Amino acid sequence: MSFDPNDQGSRPRRSRPQLARRDVLRGGLWVGVGLGAAPLLAACGNESSGQVVGGAAPYPLARPDHPVTLPIKDSNPPIGDGLAPESGGAFKILNYADYMAPGVIKDFGKKHGVTVQVTPYNNYDEMLAKIRAPGESFDLVFPGPSVLSKMAYTELIQPLNHSYLPHLKNVWPEYQDPWYDRGAAFTVPYTVYGSGVMYRADRVSEVPQNGYDLIWNKQYAGKVAVLDDYGEAIGMSLLRNGLTTDINTSDPTLVQKATDSLIELIDLVEIKVNINAYSEVPEGTATVHQGWSGDAIASQYYLPKGETPEVLGYWRPKDPAERVIGSDVIAIPKSSQKPVLAHQMINDLLDNAIGLRNFGWNGYQPPLTKLSARYLVDQEYIPANLMNSVVVPGDFATGLTYYEVSPETEALWRNNWSRFKAGA
Amino acid sequence: MPDAKHGHDRETRRLWPALALPGTLWLIALFLVPTYAVMAVAFSGNINIFGEPIPAWNPLDWQFDTFLTVLSESVSGIYQAVWIRTAVYTFWALVICVGVGYPVAYYSARLAGKRRGLILALILAPWWINYITRMLAWVNLLQDDGYVNKLLGIVGIAPHSWLNGNSFTVVMALAYGYLPFFIIPLFASLDRIDGRLLEASRDLGLGSVRTFLHVTLPLSRLGLITAIVITALPMAGDYYTNTIVSGSPKTSMVGNQIELYLLQGPQKNLGASIVLLLSFVLLFFMLYYLFLTQRAAKDAR
Numbered sequence: 001m002s003f004d005p006n007d008q009g010s011r012p013r014r015s016r017p018q019l020a021r022r023d024v025l026r027g028g029l030w031v032g033v034g035l036g037a038a039p040l041l042a043a044c045g046n047e048s049s050g051q052v053v054g055g056a057a058p059y060p061l062a063r064p065d066h067p068v069t070l071p072i073k074d075s076n077p078p079i080g081d082g083l084a085p086e087s088g089g090a091f092k093i094l095n096y097a098d099y100m101a102p103g104v105i106k107d108f109g110k111k112h113g114v115t116v117q118v119t120p121y122n123n124y125d126e127m128l129a130k131i132r133a134p135g136e137s138f139d140l141v142f143p144g145p146s147v148l149s150k151m152a153y154t155e156l157i158q159p160l161n162h163s164y165l166p167h168l169k170n171v172w173p174e175y176q177d178p179w180y181d182r183g184a185a186f187t188v189p190y191t192v193y194g195s196g197v198m199y200r201a202d203r204v205s206e207v208p209q210n211g212y213d214l215i216w217n218k219q220y221a222g223k224v225a226v227l228d229d230y231g232e233a234i235g236m237s238l239l240r241n242g243l244t245t246d247i248n249t250s251d252p253t254l255v256q257k258a259t260d261s262l263i264e265l266i267d268l269v270e271i272k273v274n275i276n277a278y279s280e281v282p283e284g285t286a287t288v289h290q291g292w293s294g295d296a297i298a299s300q301y302y303l304p305k306g307e308t309p310e311v312l313g314y315w316r317p318k319d320p321a322e323r324v325i326g327s328d329v330i331a332i333p334k335s336s337q338k339p340v341l342a343h344q345m346i347n348d349l350l351d352n353a354i355g356l357r358n359f360g361w362n363g364y365q366p367p368l369t370k371l372s373a374r375y376l377v378d379q380e381y382i383p384a385n386l387m388n389s390v391v392v393p394g395d396f397a398t399g400l401t402y403y404e405v406s407p408e409t410e411a412l413w414r415n416n417w418s419r420f421k422a423g424a
Numbered sequence: 425m426p427d428a429k430h431g432h433d434r435e436t437r438r439l440w441p442a443l444a445l446p447g448t449l450w451l452i453a454l455f456l457v458p459t460y461a462v463m464a465v466a467f468s469g470n471i472n473i474f475g476e477p478i479p480a481w482n483p484l485d486w487q488f489d490t491f492l493t494v495l496s497e498s499v500s501g502i503y504q505a506v507w508i509r510t511a512v513y514t515f516w517a518l519v520i521c522v523g524v525g526y527p528v529a530y531y532s533a534r535l536a537g538k539r540r541g542l543i544l545a546l547i548l549a550p551w552w553i554n555y556i557t558r559m560l561a562w563v564n565l566l567q568d569d570g571y572v573n574k575l576l577g578i579v580g581i582a583p584h585s586w587l588n589g590n591s592f593t594v595v596m597a598l599a600y601g602y603l604p605f606f607i608i609p610l611f612a613s614l615d616r617i618d619g620r621l622l623e624a625s626r627d628l629g630l631g632s633v634r635t636f637l638h639v640t641l642p643l644s645r646l647g648l649i650t651a652i653v654i655t656a657l658p659m660a661g662d663y664y665t666n667t668i669v670s671g672s673p674k675t676s677m678v679g680n681q682i683e684l685y686l687l688q689g690p691q692k693n694l695g696a697s698i699v700l701l702l703s704f705v706l707l708f709f710m711l712y713y714l715f716l717t718q719r720a721a722k723d724a725r
Contacts, residue, residue, distance in 0.1 A: 058473050125689040128474065154473055222588040230689075266674050270588040273671065285568075407475045414689055419502045421684050423509075423589075423673035 057406045059149040064401075067179035070152040070159075070186050078159040079339045086338040087113040091345075094119050094131055094138040094333070098278070098298075101361030104354060108345055114338070122275055123229050131156055137335035139342045142190055144328045145180035146231065146402045152186050157331040159185050164343035167350035172367040172393050175327075180404075187329035188346055191294060191364035192391045194399070195232055195324035196316035198281045198291040198299065201385070204313065211315030212240035214288045216261075218268055223287035225272040225280065226262070230417035231402045233273075235324065236290055237261045239317075239400075247324065247400050250409040259416035266423055273421075278302060278363065282312065292326070293389035297382055298363025309383040316388055325391065325399035327367070356381075365391055459703075466491050466696035477693035494697035503681065503698070510677045513595050514659045518652055520599035525606040525651070530640075532607075533614035544611070547604050555601065559668040562597060563587060566669070589672025597669045598662060602655040609654055613647020614640070646720050653713045657706055678702055 062068035072078070091109065093100070097120035109116040119138070121127040124147045131141055131151075143151060151157050162168060168176060168188055175189040197211050204214065215224055215236075226233045235247040237258035244254055265271035274280070277291030282302040289295075296314035303309065317323050330349065332342040348354050355366040360381055365371070373390040376382050382390060405413075461479065468477035469487035480486050497503045532543040550558060565571050566586035573583035586593045617640060625635040663679030678698060685695025 123688065126687065129687065132474075150473055222585040263673075266589070266672070270585070270672060270674060272588065273673065407471070410475060411691070414691060418681070418684055418691075418694070421673050421676060422502050422506045422681055423676040 057149075057404075059153040059404075061404050061406065062145065062149060062180040063403060064179045064396075067182050068149060069182040070149065072159045072185060073155065076155045076158055076334055078161040079343070081161065081163045083340045085112060085341045085344050087341070089114060089337075091116045091338055091341060092119065092138045092140075093117065094121065094127060094141045096120060096122075096142065096275075099142065099362055099364070101358045103361065104348075104358050108348060112341055112344070114341065128156075131333055131335075137337050138333045139336040139338045140345060141331050141333050142328050143187075143331060144326060144402075145178075146404045148180050148187065148329070149404050151331070152181075155334050157186055158334045158336065158339065160188070160332065160346070161343060164340070165347050165350065167347045170350050170352055170355075170368050170370065172369055174393065174396065175367050181329070187331045188350060189367045190328045190330045190349065191362075192325070192327045192367045192396075193364055194293040194316050194389065194391055194395070195227075195236070195326065196291065196293065196296075196314055196389070197288060198277045198286075198296050199288045199313045199315065200281060200284065200286075200311055201313035202311045203287045207313070207315055210240065211317070212236060214315070215271075215290060216240070216265065216268065217288070220287045221269045223285070224265070224269040224289070225274055225277070225286050226265070226290045227277075227292075228273045228275050230413050232290065232324075233262060233420075234258050234413055234416060235402065239322065239324070245322065245400060248403050248405050248409070250405070250412065252412055255412055255416050259420055262420045263423075266420075282307070292364075293391060294362065294364030296363070296386050296389040297365075298361075300383060300386070301361070301363070310385060312383075312386060314386050314389045320395060320398040321400075323395060323399040325395045325401055327396075328364075367393075462696045462699050462703075465692055466700050468693050471690070475690035477691075477696075490693045491697045491700065494694060494701060498698075498701060503678075506676055506678055506681050509591075509675065510660055510679075513591065513598060513675075513677060514656055516595045517598035517602070517659055518656055520595070521603055521606040521651075521655055522648070524599070525603055525610060526648070529607045529610040529614055529651075533611050534617075534640075544608075547607055551604065556664065556668065559597060559601065559665055562600070562669055566593060587669060587671075589670050589674030591675055593669050594666055594675045594677075597665045598659050601662075601665055602659055605658070606651045606655045608651075610644065610647045610651040613644050613650070617643045646717065649713060649716055653709065656709070660706060661702060 060066075060068045091112070091114040093105075093116060095118055097118075100118070105116045105118065108114075119130060121130060124143060127141065127143065128147065128151075130136065131138060141157065143157075162184075165188065168184065171189055175184070177183055178187075178189070181187050197214050199207070199214055204220075207214065214220070215226065217224075226236070231247075234255060235258075238244055238247055238249065238254060241258060241261050243257055244251070249255060262271075272286070277286070277289040278295035278298040279302045280286035281289050281291070281295075282299045283304065291314075293314065293316070296312065299312055300309045303311070330346050332339055332346070336342050349358065349366070350368065352368055352370045355368045356371055359366055359371065359376070365373075365376070373382075373392050376390070377384075377387065463486075464479035464481050465477050467486035467488060467490075468480045469485065469489075470478045470480075472478050477490075494503065498507055528543075528547070532540050532547070536543050563570075566573075568583060568585065568587075570586075572586065577583060621639055621643070622635055625639045626632075630638065660677075661679045661682075663677065663683045666675055666677055666680055667683075682695050682698050682702070685691050685698070
């Protein structure tokens with residue numbers, strides 16, 4: 001760099017009027033420029049993991065037809081059997097905001113004498129940044145299959161000891177041995193959900209055959225949003241424009257076309273980008289909002305006084321083969337200070353009663369066999385007009401899922417996403 | 425006693441550099457080290473398992489591909505719009521700052537008399553409230569059913585959508601946020617103008633308008649430039665004002681792009697490259713400012 005701020009200090013000084021104040025200002029400016037770079041330092045702290053050459057993934061990429069057993073290394077063993085749960089101090093959860101019922105959290109804290117702290121994130125990128133922050137520790141984290149291999153291979157999460165998890169038998173059989181984590185060695189399932197379009201039924205006169213078109217409809221300009229998630233947003237554009245049903249495509253032309261179509265939304269509908277469909281649609285800030293099915297179900301709890309769930313609508317493709325399906329899991333970070341208690345909470349969340357209570361608040365279905373779609377509707381947890389936000393076990397065999405992809409493909413998607421974010 | 429005098433000289437010769445030591449260490453810790461870290465990330469050639477750049481601490485390992493890509497994309501490519509937007513927004517926010525801030529600074533420095541302390545305190549009062557809270561208050565005022573639209577409704581103007589990527593809102597928010605930074609240095613400069621010069625101007629027959637144009641304005645020029653620099657630099661790198669009052673790609677500024685790369689996802693080398701580029705651009709203006717102050721100091725002697 002061609003400048004040296006120390007020159008300011010060592011430059012011979014003569015007495016000049018007004019010098020002192022100006023120098024102070026000047027000094028402040030340099031410091032300001034320096035401070036602006038502070039977040040970068042965080043990026044430099046921890047490059048313990050090996051370097052990667054080329055585009056191949058340094059970890060196996062799990063697919064339903066290519067299930068993966070995540071390695072349990074000697075350096076990262078599960079906890080032993082029969083340990084007493086820790087108590088006192090903080091129990092730290094790293095999670096999406098509003099993704100676990102406050103009542104469940106409170107009761108757990110009370111029962112075990114701990115203060116439960118929730119650190120929120122908006123997407124997996126933020127989650128990874130926070131879980132990897134040097135010196136930070138968390139006791140529970142909620143990732144998804146699309147980031148799982150790298151988290152296990154870099155020992156960010158620890159293997160589970162199933163002797164603490166008798167309730168694992170409550171979950172759908174396929175999730176007791178899922179393709180992304182054979183034998184549920186590192187994770188248990190938390191929720192299952194679909195991706196679609198939430199809308200205000202009282203403001204949208206007609207839902208087109210291709211419901212994604214609601215997002216591209218000028219009529220709702222200023223009140224349209226897509227998810228702040230590069231996979232979900234670009235993936236939706238791929239499907240909407242009929243480019244491909246491979247929502248993990250590595251074809252640069254397709255990803256570029258899909259992104260171009262997203263960029264059109266900037267002028268067409270003044271598109272917004274966030275993950276708050278569950279509150280923005282019922283509150284009316286958004287008329288059309290790309291959202292997860294759990295958002296649709298939860299949105300009934302965010303309606304202003306006097307409004308009924310009939311004003312809400314949720315669209316997903318009719319054909320199960322065109323539906324986007326996802327799942328989130330629960331894992332214990334390796335940094336956990338209370339791993340036994342963390343197992344305890346996982347076991348609690350897989351309990352039918354607690355799972356139902358949690359669902360009754362966050363709207364995201366736990367894949368618990370007893371809480372079938374039928375049961376949830378009968379118990380009036382899901383209003384009739386939001387029926388198509390229900391996920392059933394068969395959906396995963398036929399639907400489309402975002403997988404963990406190679407670094408090269410990930411970079412392709414990200415580069416396009418930043419093109420959209422630049423508003424170019 | 426020549427010896428004693430000599431010894432005293434040596435003492436002061438050591439004393440003055442010693443006084444500069446804390447400041448020097450401060451600058452090294454908070455400027456040089458972070459800047460070097462930014463360069464090590466921006467010029468990194470390798471990525472780790474998360475796709476993040478591995479900082480290249482050794483300059484011999486530096487690779488400039490990423491930086492050059494960012495540079496060319498900034499000149500004509502995906503970042504071009506972001507740079508232009510940043511420049512335009514900063515410019516108009518500064519115009520508003522000058523239009524609103526100069527009269528306030530002028531009034532409080534020259535005409536407020538005993539109440540100047542109170543006025544200064546009032547200018548700084550918003551600083552007792554957190555910046556983000558103040559911006560969120562704007563969101564409440566400007567939302568679709570907020571007070572601004574209600575007020576417009578009373579005078580028969582149709583409600584306006586202020587928060588959906590509205591450039592005007594972003595410019596207003598920037599100007600509002602940084603206005604006190606603008607007023608304070610300008611106040612200090614106007615306050616220093618020797619009242620006798622103004623009296624002399626009047627005595628020589630100039631009216632108050634021409635006295636302002638020919639005496640006050642030139643004498644406060646440096647203060648004005650200081651105020652512009654001190655507000656323009658943080659405005660150009662601001663991202664959270666924009667995030668709060670717009671959140672739309674339509675109004676994305678350089679700071680938003682840096683935030684995207686540094687806080688969301690692994691491509692921190694791209695973010696670091698934009699940081700360097702922004703630093704170079706701001707440095708250019710800083711150097712111009714330093715040049716002006718040096719020249720003014722020379723003139724003053």
